[in-house]
Amino acid sequence: MAQKPSIPKGTRDFNPEEVAKRNYIFNTIRSAFETFGFQPIETPSFENSETLMGKYGDEGDRLIFKILNSGDYFKDLRRNVIDSGKFSFYFFEILNAIETKVRINSNAFNFKDFINKLLIIYKDLDEIEKTILTKFFSENENEILGHIRDKSDNKDDRLVFKQIVYFRDLFQKTYNEYINNLEFLNSKDSSLFSEKALRYDLTVPFARYVVQHQNDIEFPFKRYQIQPVWRADRPQKGRFREFYQCDADVVGSDSLWQEVEFVQLYDAVFSALNLEGVTIKINNRKILSGIAEVIGASDKLIDFTVALDKLDKIGEEKVKEEMLSKGIPEAGIAQLQPLFSLTGSFETQIQTLKTILADSAEGMKGIAELEFIDQAISELELATATLQLDVTLARGLNYYTGAIFEVAAPETVDMGSIGGGGRYDDLTGIFGMKDMSGVGISFGLDRIYLVLEALDLFPETITKTIDVLFINFGEKEALFSLKTIKQLRKNGINAELYPDAAKMKKQMNYANKRNIPHVVIVGEEELQSNRYALKNMRTGDQEKVSLETLISKVSD
Template sequence: MAQKPSIPKGTRDFSPTEVAKRNYIFSTIKQVFETFGFQPIETPSFENSDTLMGKYGEEGDRLIFKILNSGDYLNKVDESFLKDKDSLKVTSKISEKALRYDLTVPFARYVVQHQNEIEFPFKRYQMQPVWRADRPQKGRFREFYQCDADVVGSKGLWQEVEFVQLYDAVFNKLKLEGVTIKLNNRKILAGIAEIIGEKDKLIDFTVALDKLDKIGANGVIKEMQEKGISEKAIEKVQPLFSFNGTNLEKQDQLQEMLSNSEEGLQGVTDLRFVVNTIETLGLKSSKLTIDVTLARGLNYYTGAIYEVSAPEGVNMGSIGGGGRYDDLTGIFGLKDMSGVGISFGLDRIYLVLEELNLFNEVDLPKPKVLFVNFGEVEALYCMKALAELRKNNIKSELYPDSAKMKKQMNYANRRDIPFVVIVGTNEIANKKFTLKNMQTGEQQLCSLEELLKITIQH
C-alpha cells in the first residue's frame, strides 16, 4: 500500500476558500500601499549566501535555509572538515545559496545593484514568501508571506509618522479594531546601555530585553547574567521592566533617565516627534504606545522600531513590525543611504481575522450561474450563452459531465451558487433558458438578454 503523501512541517496547503480570504488581505494591503505612493518590486526566492548571512545576528543566521550546491557537492570538501564534523566550514563548501529570510535585506541588495536606475527617495512595496527554519507553532510557520513597505534615501521623520498611519489605514480597512502599534527607538536602547555601563554589550542587552513579554523579568535577568552583563547594570535597568504611564509620561521619564547620554536624548527627541504628531493627527482603528523594551533583536535597526500587536484577548504574537536602518545598504557598498520600513505578517493577520469572524464580507470564488449539462447538443447551446455572460463579467460555468439532475443540483447547493440554468429540447427550440433562483426556488423562462439582465442585477 502506497504511503500517504505529506508536506513538510511548518508549511500548509490552502483551499480555494482560504486563498480567497488571503487574497482579500493581500488586495487590501496592496491598495493602501499604492495609496501612500509605494510601487512594487519582486526579488528571487533565494539569494547568494553571503548576501544573507551575518545580517540578522547569530540567531537569525541559524534559521536561514541553506540550498545544497547542484552536482556532487561533497567532492570539493576537505576530508578534515568532515572528520571534525565542523558544520560551519562544511556548509560554506557545499552551499552557496539560501532561501530569503526576510524581504528587507534582499531589498537593500536590490537598491545597491540598481542604484543608477532608481529615483530617490525610493518607495517600494513587496509581497512575497520568506522561509525560516524555526520551530513551528501557532502563528509561526517555516514558509510564510511578508508584505513590506520601505523608503530609502530620506532621513526625515515624517516617513516614520506615515508608517504609523499606513498600519492604521490597513487595519481600518480590514475592520480590525483595537490593534496596538508599539514604538521605540534604537538610540534610546543604546543610551540605556551607555548609562548602565554596558555599551559594548548593546546587542546582548537588547535581545534579552526584547523577550520581557515572553520570559518575564526573571528570565530576562537570567539571560543578561549569562551574557556577562554585570549585576550593577541589571539593577539599573530593572525599572524598565515595569515602565508604564501615558506616552507623555514615558517620554518625560526617558528624558530624565537619559540626561547624560547624547545618543539616548536624540532617540527621545525623535520618538517625541512621531508620537506627538500622531496624537495631533489621530488614528482610526489603532492605538500608538511607547514600549522601551521593544528591540526586535535585529542588528540593522538604528532608529525607530515598530511592532504591532493583535487586539486584546487574541492569543497571537506580533502581526507586523519594522524600523529605521540607516546603514543597511552600507553592507553592500552604498554608504549614507538611510532607510525605514515596515512589514505585515499576512499569515498571523489571517488567523486573527478568522478568530474574530471578520471574513464575513469576503467574496469567495464561486460562479453566479451554473448551466446544467443534459448532453452534447444542450451543452453546446449553453456554451454560447456562457460566452456572453463571461463577456459581461458574470462568473459562470457549465457542469462538465452529463450527470443526473440531482447530482448537478447538489453541486450547485454545496457551492452556494445562486442561479442554475436548465436547457432542454424545448428551450433550444424556442431559443430560451429556464432560470432557477436557488434561494427562492422560483423558475422562469427567459431570453438570453433577460438572463443577462437578471444575473447582472443580482
C-alpha cells in the same frame, strides 16, 4: 507499491477557500502599498550563497536552505568521486607499489619522493578531490612531516614498511571519516557543492537589489515586496519552513515623515480588513541606548534590554535580579524605578523619559524623534488603530538604529505580533554602499489570517468563485448555454457549464457544495422560447427570465 503522497515538513497545501482568503489579505495590503506610493519589485527565490551567508548571525545562517549545484551534483559527486574517486585510487596505488617494493628488495623508500609524486598527481585532480586531499595533509601535517624527517633515509626495511602501513591506515581512517560524516559539506569550501541558497527573508535581497541597480533607481526609493521565503526551522504551530512576507521600505531618506506614513499605512491596512483595536507599539533605539548610558551599562545594552523586555512576563523584582546577574550596577537599576511603573498616555510617558534621560544626548534625541511622530499622528488621526509608546520594545536591536515598530492584535485574540519594523541607518553597507538610511515595516500574513478567522472577519463573498452554473441536459442545450455563458463573461460574470449531462440531483449538489448562488436551467421549452429558468440557490425561488434580466439579476 504505490507511493504514499506527502509534502515536506513545514510546508502546506492551501485549498480554494484558503487561497481566496489569503488573496483577500494580499490584495488589501497590496492596494494600500500602492496607494501610499510604494512600487513593486520581485527578487529571485534563490540568491548566491555569499549574498545571504553572514547576514543573519550564526543562528540565522544555520536556517538557510542551501541548494546543491546542478541538481544531482552531490549524487554524481558521491558516486564518481567518493566511491570510486581517482584521487583515492592513485593514492592507494602508490602505497601498494611502495609496499611491494619494500617487500621485494632492500631499497628503502624515500618519503620525499612519495610526496613529490603526490604533488604531480595533485595537478590532475578536480577541485573537490583537491579539497579532500588537502584537508587530509593539512590536518595531519606535523605527523607526516615527522615521518619524512625521521624515516626518509632509514635503511631498515621493516621500519619503512611499518611507516607505510601506518601512513596508509591514517589516510584510510581520515578518508572514511570525511565520507561517512560528510564533514567537508560544512567546510569553507562548501561552495563546491552549493553556490546558491533559498531566500531567507526579503530584506537582504532588497539591499542587494538597491546596490546592484543603484544607477537605475530614483532615490528615495519606495518599494514593496510580497513573496515567499524559506527557513530550515523546526516546524511547529504557527512556524513554517515556507511562508510569505509582505514588506514595504523606503531607502535614501532619513526624514521622520516616513515613520509617520508607516504608522498611517498600518492603520489603513487593518482598517480595510475591518480589524479594529490594533495597537501599533513604538520605541526608539536611541532611548534604549540613552537609558543604558545613564545607568552606567552602555556596554551591556543587549543584557539590559533583554531583561527589561521581560517586565510584563516575570515582574519587576525578577527583572532587577536578572540585571544584577548580568553585572548592571545596583545604583543604576535604582535609577530605573520610574520605568517599572511607566504607564499613561504617550505624552505622559515622554515626560517621565525626559526626567530619566536628561543627561543623555542620545536619549533626548530619541525622545525628540518620538515626539515628532506622536504629534504628527495626533494631528492626522488614525482610523481604527492606536499608537502606543512601549519602552520595553527592543526587537531587532542589533539592526535598528531609530524607531522600532511592533503591531499587536486586538486583546480579544491570543496572538503574538502581527507586524513590525523600524529605522536602519546602513542597510546597503553590507554590499559596500554606505550612508543609505532607510525604514521599513512587515505584515505577518499567517498571523493576520488566524486573527481574521478567529474574529470571523472574512467577507462571505471572497470565497465565491462562480456566480452562476448552467445545468447540462445534452448536446443542444449545452451549446445554447455556452453561447449565453460567453455573453455573461463579457459582462464580468463568472459562469460555467456542468461538463456532463448527469442527473439533475448530481448537478444541483455540485452547485450547493461549490456555494454557487445561481443555477440556470435550459431545457427544450427554454430553447424554444429563448428564455432561461433562473433559480436562486439561497432562497429556492425560480423564474423565467430574458438574457438581459439574467445578466442584471446574476450581477447583483
